[in-house]
Amino acid sequence: MIEVLQPGIHSTIQDAGRLKFREQGVAVGGAMDQHAFILANHLLQHTEIAPVIEFTIKGPTLYFYAQTFIVLTGAEFHVKLNDKTISHASPVYIPAESTLEIGHVKKGNYGYLGVLGGFSTEKVLESGSFHPTLLPSAKLSKGMQLVYIKTHFNNVNFYARVIPIHDKFCRTKLDVYPGPEFNSLNEEQQQKLLDTKYFVVPSSNRMAIQLGNMPKISAPEIITAPVQPGTVQLTPSGQLIVLMRDAQTTGGYSRVLQLTDYAMNSLSQCEIGERYEATFHLI
Amino acid sequence: MKKKPIISQFGDHGILIRYPKKINQRIHKELTQYTHYLVKGFADIIEGFTIAYQESAFYLNPEASVDETIELFVQKFNEVDLSGEVQLNAQVFKIPVCYEAPFALDIQEIAESKKIKVPKIIKVHTRPVYPVYFIGFAPGFPYLGGISKKISFPRKASPRTKVKSGSVGIAGTQTGIYPNESPGGWNIIGRSPLNFFDIEKENPSLLNAGDYIQFEAIDYATFKNIEKQVKSGSYSIQKSGYND
Numbered sequence: 001m002i003e004v005l006q007p008g009i010h011s012t013i014q015d016a017g018r019l020k021f022r023e024q025g026v027a028v029g030g031a032m033d034q035h036a037f038i039l040a041n042h043l044l045q046h047t048e049i050a051p052v053i054e055f056t057i058k059g060p061t062l063y064f065y066a067q068t069f070i071v072l073t074g075a076e077f078h079v080k081l082n083d084k085t086i087s088h089a090s091p092v093y094i095p096a097e098s099t100l101e102i103g104h105v106k107k108g109n110y111g112y113l114g115v116l117g118g119f120s121t122e123k124v125l126e127s128g129s130f131h132p133t134l135l136p137s138a139k140l141s142k143g144m145q146l147v148y149i150k151t152h153f154n155n156v157n158f159y160a161r162v163i164p165i166h167d168k169f170c171r172t173k174l175d176v177y178p179g180p181e182f183n184s185l186n187e188e189q190q191q192k193l194l195d196t197k198y199f200v201v202p203s204s205n206r207m208a209i210q211l212g213n214m215p216k217i218s219a220p221e222i223i224t225a226p227v228q229p230g231t232v233q234l235t236p237s238g239q240l241i242v243l244m245r246d247a248q249t250t251g252g253y254s255r256v257l258q259l260t261d262y263a264m265n266s267l268s269q270c271e272i273g274e275r276y277e278a279t280f281h282l283i
Numbered sequence: 284m285k286k287k288p289i290i291s292q293f294g295d296h297g298i299l300i301r302y303p304k305k306i307n308q309r310i311h312k313e314l315t316q317y318t319h320y321l322v323k324g325f326a327d328i329i330e331g332f333t334i335a336y337q338e339s340a341f342y343l344n345p346e347a348s349v350d351e352t353i354e355l356f357v358q359k360f361n362e363v364d365l366s367g368e369v370q371l372n373a374q375v376f377k378i379p380v381c382y383e384a385p386f387a388l389d390i391q392e393i394a395e396s397k398k399i400k401v402p403k404i405i406k407v408h409t410r411p412v413y414p415v416y417f418i419g420f421a422p423g424f425p426y427l428g429g430i431s432k433k434i435s436f437p438r439k440a441s442p443r444t445k446v447k448s449g450s451v452g453i454a455g456t457q458t459g460i461y462p463n464e465s466p467g468g469w470n471i472i473g474r475s476p477l478n479f480f481d482i483e484k485e486n487p488s489l490l491n492a493g494d495y496i497q498f499e500a501i502d503y504a505t506f507k508n509i510e511k512q513v514k515s516g517s518y519s520i521q522k523s524g525y526n527d
Contacts, residue, residue: 019342022331024480024488025418124482133463134422134482137472177292180299180338223304224419224426226333231295249333250419250426258294 002115002146002190005059006061008102011140012130014112015051015122021125022249029129030245031266032110032206033095034261036074039162043091045073050118051128053140059102059139063112066151066215067183069098069116069158075108075269091161092118108183108269113264117150172278173272174263179232179255189217194258198240202271206246209256211278214238219254230259242267288317290356292349293340296330298356302337304469308428309412311335315493316365321356328352334417334492336426337444373525375412375495378475380451381506382408386474393436393453395468404472407434408458409498412525417492423462423480425490430458442468448474451498462488476510477520 013038017030031037031054034206041049053060059077069091072079076088080101086092094100105111121128122137126135130138140146144241184192201212218238227233231243233253242259243251244267259267293299298319302310316478318339322329328347333340348384382390382405392399413427420426430453438454443466445453451468461467462479479489490496501509512518 019330021351021422021487022333022342023492024419024422025424026422026487031478133465163472168404180291180293180301212285223306223336224334226296226341227339228294228333228340248420250417257344259295260487261295 002066003063003065004060004140004142004146005063005099005142007140007142008055008060009057009146011053011055011060012191013119013138013140014054014129015050016049016206017129017245018125018127018131020131023244025249026125027131027246027248029127029131030127032113032245033216033265035073036110036269037113039089040071040073040112041255042055043073043089043162044069044116044160045158046114047119048118050114050119053113053119053146053255055102055107055113056105059113061099061101061145064094064098064100065096066148068094068148068151069153069156070100071096071114072102072264073109073112073114073162077111078103078106091158107271109271110268116147116156117144117148119148120149124200127196138236160280171268172266174258174267174278174280175283176263176280179257179261179283180200180225180233181254183221184254185219185234185256187219190216193234194280194282197279199274199276200267200272200278202272204272206244208244208247209242209270211240211242212274214240219256221252223253224250224252225255227255228258230258230264231255232259236251288314288359290353290360292353296343296345296347296349298343298349298353300339300341300356304337304522306336306416311414311416312493313365317360317363319493320363321359324359325352325355333419334420340384348421355484356406360460373493374522375493375525376490377499377521377523378496379474379505379509380409380475380489380498381501381502381503382473383503386450387472389436389439389452389470390472393472395436397436398432399433400456405435405500407431407471408502411493413458415490415492417495418488418490421463421465423488423490425459425479425496427458427496429456433454437472438468439470440491442466446471447474449477451475451481463527472502474506476506476513477518486506489520 014031017028071091167263196215198211199212220236233241234256289301331342355453416426434455446461446467448464450471451473454469498510
């Protein structure tokens with residue numbers, strides 16, 4: 001069992017999300033960087049994909065009662081296990097009665113912690129992912145206890161580790177499809193949309209990432225229509241908003257582009273600020 | 284007459300079906316029929332879907348080919364007689380609402396500002412049969428057909444941080460119900476004791492695209508009585524068939 005000593009800024013349980021209830025108004029949710037979430041599971045050699053802890057800006061401090069293995073993927077944080085540093089993207093043995101302190105982020109935005117065998121957490125609508133009304137208990141709070149089942153193991157051998165590519169956190173090329181309203185922009189507007197080097201603005205969160213350095217283009221509102229994570233909306237006031245995992249299922253802004261799944265994972269880790277650039281690439 | 288929709292790819296695993304850009308019950312009915320027909324016929328590859336006013340999106344499982352599925356969708360559209368094969372069994376749900384204190388937080392303000400008496404607001408609000416166009420914004424939140432201009436009222440300048448579940452509101456020419464407690468900027472005119480989103484059910488949302496609702500005014504004692512029955516599971520919602 002884990003006891004949460006400090007919850008961090010916004011630490012939540014996440015998995016693949018709720019894919020089957022969109023027509024009932026349920027946001028998909030799930031890990032912002034799905035690749036890092038799957039990777040954590042693969043590195044722990046899980047045959048069944050299990051939920052992980054997602055954290056951002058400053059991670060949680062956790063006390064482990066029983067021995068286990070963990071793995072950290074996604075963004076890199078300052079991490080100490082019983083006051084010693086541990087490696088990223090490689091399974092690490094956790095002795096019983098250990099304290100894991102996940103500090104501030106070093107590179108990227110969203111970090112993940114997977115535990116051997118997975119956490120056994122509550123599921124609502126087939127997912128353990130945090131949702132403010134459906135599953136508010138999936139947000140870490142001080143004193144909260146998280147259960148992992150696998151505490152006895154013989155000769156576990158983990159063969160894989162991953163060398164992270166740091167470049168993806170500061171220069172992000174995003175593959176996109178034209179969105180349903182792309183052709184309601186004229187050619188000059190389309191070029192401006194595609195040629196600009198954007199950056200991620202600080203108000204971004206799990207619902208949407210807003211882009212800065214906007215060219216002077218805008219688009220009218222539309223009759224409320226389906227949207228999904230990765231939909232790029234252009235507003236009447238000229239803002240560009242990329243919907244992320246916790247976005248609503250329908251929206252009323254022009255849908256000018258649509259990110260690929262891969263691009264969405266990359267964008268989720270693109271750091272905030274003008275030093276870091278994101279560009280679109282039409283596929 | 285079948286209107287041919289545009290069917291195109293929407294992201295890595297999505298397909299979008301687009302009818303002409305209009306909020307129109309006839310277009311929406313055809314969209315809903317065609318959407319349900321496809322969801323049923325391709326249940327093995329469609330993981331999820333979203334219906335809106337004149338568009339629906341289908342999200343396929345990652346192994347399915349989007350291009351091939353688009354071809355099949357077009358083929359099915361040409362083959363099927365939607366009105367004949369797809370019976371939607373549209374139903375009118377009677378939604379009991381208590382338009383009294385302590386629930387009707389903003390009804391006095393609307394009455395004073397629009398110079399219309401409270402009983403008249405209730406009468407105008409309960410008269411129509413509203414189509415449920417779709418569920419969006421939040422789990423179980425219905426997008427309903429428009430209300431009479433007599434009781435339309437702009438959204439609150441600053442939203443409330445907490446609106447209780449079951450609250451019935453007005454924003455512009457729209458009326459809606461908050462299925463869960465959440466922040467919100469709609470003017471609250473009453474509350475329904477029903478549970479609009481029950482995670483214990485296979486289909487948690489009480490209402491779905493294509494349904495109809497009519498509000499029915501109840502007093503505080505009836506509200507409390509129904510609330511008790513809903514909690515114990517003994518309440519059954521009044522439904523009737525919808526005739527065009």
